[in-house]
Amino acid sequence: MPAEYSSHGLWIVGLGPGRSEYMTSRAVEVLSHVEYVIGNDSYLDAIEPLLEGKQVIRSSMGKEVDRAKKAIQLAQVHPVAIVSGGDAGVYGMAGIVLEVLEHEGAIIPVEIVPGVTAANAAASVVGSPLSGDFAVISLSDILTPLEVIEKRLDAVFSVGIPVVIYNPRSHGRPDNFALAMEHARKYYPPSVPIAIIKNALRNQGSDPVTTTLGEIGNCIEEIDMHTTVIIGGTESRIWRMGNNVKGIITPRGYHRKYVY
């Protein structure tokens, strides 16, 4: 639905993991075109140099509905970008903006600009844990009941595919990650690899940690709301180079077809 450069409308833009070098050219181009940029503080700070001369509206976490309404109201007469970290369509602003747009019956040009989502950014710093099928599950029970999240975890663990965990742990829900690990133990041996990636490809990024389900208990304190956790699947294994643990490989199955 490219809205190209109409005089008004809404661009819902994914900024990628955080460092500007991981933004797409399209996202940069859209930001240079619009008059208004709306987003939450942490994402706006990361793109400060691109905001010169723009009307900037800073919003805070938990205010997504208000932010969506404001963006839609302005977009009736101005070109407006509403930004999300990662990909705007994954736990980002795209869903709520479209819900409010439909509810209000507004008819305006809309374009969603995809970005590198946290799952792919996190995977890239620990090898190739998501080489084949995988699932993405958030442990935040603010918008989804915890028992629904638990059923989803059971379903994906039961078929042995890697899972990317968003929002693994925060002050408000310190125990959801440990609970998820209890579910994993029902299906997996202690050797299944797990990677803990904090602030992947953001400026303040730290070194990722690769461990196993058996050892994860020692790492839980390091996990916070800026962390993405990748739980390997049945076929995943630790990736080493020389004596160094580098991350996780999930083979795609070439070993079943080829000798190498």
Next chain:
Amino acid sequence: MPAEYSSHGLWIVGLGPGRSEYMTSRAVEVLSHVEYVIGNDSYLDAIEPLLEGKQVIRSSMGKEVDRAKKAIQLAQVHPVAIVSGGDAGVYGMAGIVLEVLEHEGAIIPVEIVPGVTAANAAASVVGSPLSGDFAVISLSDILTPLEVIEKRLDAVFSVGIPVVIYNPRSHGRPDNFALAMEHARKYYPPSVPIAIIKNALRNQGSDPVTTTLGEIGNCIEEIDMHTTVIIGGTESRIWRMGNNVKGIITPRGYHRKYVY
């Protein structure tokens, strides 16, 4: 594991969906630095202007193991990029390159540059179908047995999360998509929305089609190996603007918390 700009090493680069405006700056920068670029024809054609002055090695589909070996051999003495469409870590070259690297015991600088994967690119042209938890499953049974794929489909349909289908249908496996729909019907009513996205955000992209599980039978002939299919989950619904069907919305659950 940023390899920054060492005189030799391997950069495994995701090019995004196809149009250069959806590449990251990091991918562009890496391509300008390396001496060798290795990839399959269709991806290399898409980045032709960036290949001037490079040693280009074109490979074909099915030759991934040979391509990985060649890249590793060259990377011992040259800076080498091996490219994949989308994100290199998702059904791309990252997995097999790391497998071969480990098997050969090579110790070289390696960086994986993430890209916008087909799931996110496809979702962006049909609204917000992946707003919350989702799964990504390939229907190609070249490297994964079909019965394993069927179990994975059952597991994710049973908990009602949206699924992105890669490799839905080809000459070699014309019936896997219809089989996947049979599994969907075990769990979903005919109203569950489905989006068919061909060549999302590539130069030759065509308009996406939004339909339902009940009507999907009419669209199967349009689905080929360049198509990504998104099957909505229990909460997904058709997104309309005025009288036009625009795609799919999967609400994240704000309606359970807020009035808007």
